[in-house]
Amino acid sequence: MNGIPLIVTTDWLAARLDDPNLRIIDATTFLGPPLHEAYMDVSSGWEAYEKKHIMGAVFADLYGDFSETESELSFTHPIREKFIKNIRELGVGEGTYAVVYDQGITDDATVAVSYWASRLAWQLRYEGFDQVAVLDGGLIKWLEEGRSTTSHSNSYPQGKFAGVRNTELFVTKEDVKEALVDENMIIVDSLPQESYNGDPKSTERSGHIPGSVNIFFGLLSNFETKELYPDEKLRQTFEKAGVLDPNKKVIVYCGFAVAATWIALLLKKCGQNNVAVYDGSMEEWTSDLSLPLEI
Structure with missing residues (x-):
């Protein structure tokens, strides 16, 4: 096929x-x-x-x-x-x-x-x-x-799933920690800018993973038409953030690795094939008090 x-x-x-x-x-x-x-x-x-x-x-x-x-x-x-x-x-x-x-x-x-x-x-x-x-x-x-x-429920015949896991698409907390000091890695925070910026007066842990760039997941489609922006406009956003370099690996995170997959999908659509999702995302990162955050 x-x-x-x-x-x-x-x-x-x-x-x-x-x-x-x-x-x-x-x-x-x-x-x-x-x-x-x-x-x-x-x-x-x-x-x-x-x-x-x-x-x-x-x-x-x-x-x-x-x-x-x-x-x-x-x-x-x-x-x-x-x-x-x-x-x-x-x-x-x-x-x-x-x-x-x-x-x-x-x-x-x-x-x-x-x-x-x-x-x-x-x-x-x-x-x-x-x-x-x-x-x-x-x-x-x-x-x-x-x-x-x-409103009628549907069903399909049982599928014959035989795929081989692509481990390059998935990263752990330990992988992200290593990426903090690896110049060949780019970390993307896909949350709203106010979340990325954090609150310096907050008693809770806030901010973003050190060194990460911010690309808010909600800015890549047209709310009126419900359609994605054209590839040219998407690429402009990604190029501005420096995340389309084919020689870099991109790690995307959000709150709990859902919106991050939206950014990962659009990066792939725009030609960045070396992109992975941090499945634990901020929920896991902020719960570990030993891990740094930037505001």
């Missing part, structure tokens, strides 16, 4: 809805009522999926099925066996290709991103499945264009 784009349009997806090899995945997750005491609380998008979703879509529970629920962190990639078992049940495997979308953030959001979708897409690539794309604009754009949805 020929490779598919990293990000696809609603037109692209609509033209392929009848393809038996297509797997559409709704990865909707919401920030909501506490599920446990953690850095950030999340809730499943299952009820939203039941109300409406794109024809043929199955639901991926990023919190329950595609995170390590025994971890002290809000989100962390699960053991490989758990991931493969659950992704196979969604029909993903050899001979298929997947388009992942989500239903957006909140009604009062001022950014248009699909970082829940990009999180699952990154996990798939990490576990060795590259035939995956993210839907530009997600369900919000799909609905704004008057395209049809359904």
